[in-house]
Structures are given as structure tokens and as C-alpha cells.
Amino acid sequence: MDGIVGGAIGPRFRDPLWTADGRPRASVAPDALTTLWFNTGTLCNLACGHCYIESSPRNDALVHLTAEEVGRFLDEAVHEAPDLREVGFTGGEPFVNRDLTAMLADALGRGLDALVLTNATRPLTVHRAAITELAARFGARLGFRVSLDHFNSARHEAERGPGTFAWALEGLRWLSGTGARVAVAGRLAFGQNEEELRRGYAAMFAEQCLSLDADDPRQLVLFPEMDGSAAVPEIAESCWDLLGVRPQAMMCASSRMVVRRRGADRAEVMACTLIADDERFRCGTSLAEARRRVWLSHPHCSRFCVLGNAKCG
Numbered sequence: 001m002d003g004i005v006g007g008a009i010g011p012r013f014r015d016p017l018w019t020a021d022g023r024p025r026a027s028v029a030p031d032a033l034t035t036l037w038f039n040t041g042t043l044c045n046l047a048c049g050h051c052y053i054e055s056s057p058r059n060d061a062l063v064h065l066t067a068e069e070v071g072r073f074l075d076e077a078v079h080e081a082p083d084l085r086e087v088g089f090t091g092g093e094p095f096v097n098r099d100l101t102a103m104l105a106d107a108l109g110r111g112l113d114a115l116v117l118t119n120a121t122r123p124l125t126v127h128r129a130a131i132t133e134l135a136a137r138f139g140a141r142l143g144f145r146v147s148l149d150h151f152n153s154a155r156h157e158a159e160r161g162p163g164t165f166a167w168a169l170e171g172l173r174w175l176s177g178t179g180a181r182v183a184v185a186g187r188l189a190f191g192q193n194e195e196e197l198r199r200g201y202a203a204m205f206a207e208q209c210l211s212l213d214a215d216d217p218r219q220l221v222l223f224p225e226m227d228g229s230a231a232v233p234e235i236a237e238s239c240w241d242l243l244g245v246r247p248q249a250m251m252c253a254s255s256r257m258v259v260r261r262r263g264a265d266r267a268e269v270m271a272c273t274l275i276a277d278d279e280r281f282r283c284g285t286s287l288a289e290a291r292r293r294v295w296l297s298h299p300h301c302s303r304f305c306v307l308g309n310a311k312c313g
């Protein structure tokens with residue numbers, strides 16, 4: 001029994017419209033699209049144990065997007081998404097994609113803000129001249145969020161490999177001097193609570209002469225863990241009020257992510273940055289098609305968004 005019919009009992013997170021115990025599944029209606037993410041490709045120079053999208057130097061399940069493909073979506077946004085404010089670039093490591101700085105110049109030149117999620121290691125250094133130029137032109141409208149799993153190098157490198165902490169710090173210091181907007185992404189993990197982690201990062205920022213405020217959640221973003229093996233409850237439509245959570249606070253209400261699969265002849269749109277490989281979250285090949293309701297049928301919806309209270313990818 002697959003739990004397809006309301007009232008039936010079936011496996012959890014299987015049916016798109018009904019929970020396993022037969023209740024209407026929670027869904028999110030589309031609001032104005034304000035943030036558009038581009039997954040520039042799953043290739044990465046690192047292969048972190050906790051990478052949710054399993055990036056590595058060999059994983060090209062999502063191939064590199066081109067600047068031309070990004071431009072096509074930004075052209076469409078002029079009519080289909082007039083409220084678009086920010087364009088985000090994630091991966092893999094976005095700087096492995098040689099077109100990244102051209103994509104940034106395009107987005108920023110159209111008056112949009114841009115944000116790059118980066119590990120700030122070797123691929124970034126190759127693009128220093130272009131980044132310097134973009135930061136001089138666009139200042140804080142260009143943003144970078146550097147992944148530093150923990151303020152302690154041994155803990156960071158246990159996930160990312162030897163030498164990665166010093167490399168990322170060097171990249172972070174360099175970016176901070178360009179005039180671009182800079183933030184750090186850490187993890188709510190390692191058996192420490194948020195307050196302990198923020199104090200640890202604050203001490204490290206001071207030691208490294210980085211003018212980042214560890215108490216500002218925009219400058220130090222701490223993400224809850226996505227433990228895929230932990231069981232989580234499904235979210236039914238009736239749960240919103242019980243939990244005191246608004247559907248429109250979910251990022252799939254106001255954002256989408258563009259990807260291109262290996263072997264596909266064109267890029268397509270996914271409902272959010274967290275789910276790249278589930279058919280049910282594919283939203284077509286244009287922003288017009290992607291303007292549709294999203295049913296929360298993936299464990300990440302419960303674990304990370306509704307119960308984990310996360311707001312960005």
C-alpha cells in the first residue's frame with residue numbers, strides 16, 4: 001500500500017498530496033519571486049563528508065551552467081518576476097565554474113544583488129582580478145558567504161580536509177578587503193549550543209582581525225544539521241496553525257533554483273536549493289512554469305524548514 005488515497009496508511013513522504021496517515025499534505029503557494037538561485041554545477045575541489053548535495057571533484061550530476069543560460073532566466077525575470085531582488089550562486093564550488101564572474105557581472109549590471117556561497121579556497125584565488133573589479137563597481141551589492149564549519153581548525157578540517165581552514169581564512173580576509181559584503185556560514189553542531197558557537201567565532205574573528213559581528217545572524221549564519229538518517233514527522237495542512245509556522249515563511253514561497261542535469265538539453269527550475277534530485281520538486285524549464293504550489297513531501301521540508309526553522313540554502 002503506497003498511501004495514495006486519503007485515509008490510507010502508507011510509507012511516509014511517498015505520496016505528493018497525502019501524508020502516510022491520510023491527511024492532506026502541507027503545501028506552499030507561490031508568492032512574488034524575490035530570490036533566484038543558480039546551482040552552477042556539483043563539481044567541487046573538496047569532498048566534504050557532510051555535503052548535502054554530495055559534491056566532489058568527480059560529481060557532475062549537475063553540470064556547469066553557462067553565463068548564457070543564466071542570462072536567459074534573468075531576461076525572463078524582467079516580465080515573470082518583477083520583484084526579483086537577489087540572485088544567489090551555489091554549487092559545488094561556484095568558482096570552479098569559469099563563467100561565474102560573467103554571471104555576476106550580468107546580474108549586478110541589471111541592478112540585482114548577488115550572493116555567492118563559497119569555500120573560499122583555491123578556485124576563488126583564480127578569479128581575484130575579476131572579483132576586485134566587480135567589488136569596486138558594485139560594492140556591497142556583491143556578497144560572499146564563506147563556509148567555516150567551526151571556529152576551530154581541527155573541527156573544520158575533520159570535514160573538509162587538511163589545510164582547508166587556513167586557506168578559507170585567507171580567502172575570507174582577502175574578500176573582506178575588497179569592499180564586497182562578506183558573511184560566514186557555520187553549523188549548529190559539534191555538541192555546542194548557539195551561544196557557545198557565537199562566542200567561539202567572535203574570539204576567532206577578533207584574533208584574525210576580521211570585522212564580522214558574530215552576534216549578527218546575517219554576518220554569521222548558523223545552519224541546523226540535516227541528518228538524513230533521523231526520522232522526522234510529516235507535515236499536514238493542519239500542522240501550520242498547531243506549530244505556529246506560516247507557509248509563506250518557507251523559502252519555496254519566494255525563491256527557486258535553476259540547475260542543469262548531466263545529459264539534459266537545457267536548464268530547469270527546482271522548487272528550492274535543498275532538493276536537487278527529487279522528481280516531485282521539478283518545476284519546468286521557465287520561471288513562468290515554476291510559479292506553482294509546492295507540496296512538502298520530502299523529509300528536508302520537515303527536518304530543515306518547518307521544524308528546523310531554516311530560511312536559506
Ligand code: SF4
Pocket residue numbers: 044045046047048050051052053054055056091092093119147
Ligand atoms: S565545499 Fe561545499 S559544495 Fe564542496 S564538498 Fe564541501 S560542502 Fe559540498
Ligand code: SF4
Pocket residue numbers: 028250251252253271272273274275294296298300301302304305306
Ligand atoms: S525543503 Fe523547504 S524550501 Fe524546499 S520545498 Fe521543502 S519546505 Fe520548501
